Amino acid sequence: NAGVTQTPKFQVLKTGQSMTLQCAQDMNHNSMYWYRQDPGMGLRLIYYSASEGTTDKGEVPNGYNVSRLNKREFSLRLESAAPSQTSVYFCASRRGSEAFFGQGTRLTVV
Amino acid sequence: QQPVQSPQAVILREGEDAVINCSSSKALYSVHWYRQKHGEAPVFLMILLKGGEQKGHDKISASFNEKKQQSSLYLTASQLSYSGTYFCGTANYGGATNKLIFGTGTLLAVQP
Numbered sequence: 236n237a238g239v240t241q242t243p244k245f246q247v248l249k250t251g252q253s254m255t256l257q258c259a260q261d262m263n264h265n266s267m268y269w270y271r272q273d274p275g276m277g278l279r280l281i282y283y284s285a286s287e288g289t290t291d292k293g294e295v296p297n298g299y300n301v302s303r304l305n306k307r308e309f310s311l312r313l314e315s316a317a318p319s320q321t322s323v324y325f326c327a328s329r330r331g332s333e334a335f336f337g338q339g340t341r342l343t344v345v
Numbered sequence: 346q347q348p349v350q351s352p353q354a355v356i357l358r359e360g361e362d363a364v365i366n367c368s369s370s371k372a373l374y375s376v377h378w379y380r381q382k383h384g385e386a387p388v389f390l391m392i393l394l395k396g397g398e399q400k401g402h403d404k405i406s407a408s409f410n411e412k413k414q415q416s417s418l419y420l421t422a423s424q425l426s427y428s429g430t431y432f433c434g435t436a437n438y439g440g441a442t443n444k445l446i447f448g449t450g451t452l453l454a455v456q457p
Binding site: 266268270275276277278279280283285291293294325329332333334335336337338339 | 350379388441443444445446450
């Protein structure tokens with residue numbers, strides 16, 4: 236049982252490059268989330284998806300886009316990466332009470 | 346809007362108690378508590394859904410005061426394994442109740 240799988244685990248981008256962070260869950264959860272974690276800022280919600288086919292903005296959506304491809308997969312895209320997007324990104328899925336987090340993607344934009 | 350957690354950090358000796366507070370400026374539908382160890386993903390501790398609800402998990406318990414829009418996490422007789430960063434997450438009425446917003450975290454260090 237893999238739970239929530241994020242790829243890649245580490246990535247270095249140059250300013251202006253684009254990339255997609257992948258997230259997949261095998262628990263048949265309806266809700267999925269993307270958070271970024273920065274020192275002293277906690278976990279900030281970028282986008283979430285309450286169910287397949289729906290996505291909504293969180294607290295810090297600027298510079299990001301998401302796709303809920305199907306019930307299992309929820310991807311996060313950076314169209315033109317900026318140094319301010321250097322962070323650890325967590326994907327999570329939830330059905331009911333408990334949210335399960337992936338192991339994170341450490342992204343550095345230089 | 347992120348819930349506000351206090352304190353930002355606390356250092357304990359094994360066996361001591363601690364309280365972490367979480368408050369929101371909006372009416373709360375639910376409060377969620379997570380713990381994250383260094384370099385790892387956050388892990389679920391408990392959820393409180395009703396005002397006045399209290400829950401326990403080993404020697405970690407929590408309460409939810411819906412009227413005051415706040416929750417508290419109680420760590421009793423702390424153990425070394427309790428060290429980590431604790432996050433409260435909230436979902437508010439008036440919006441999507443599955444929109445889960447986390448606070449800035451409380452760093453807990455338990456020393457021998």
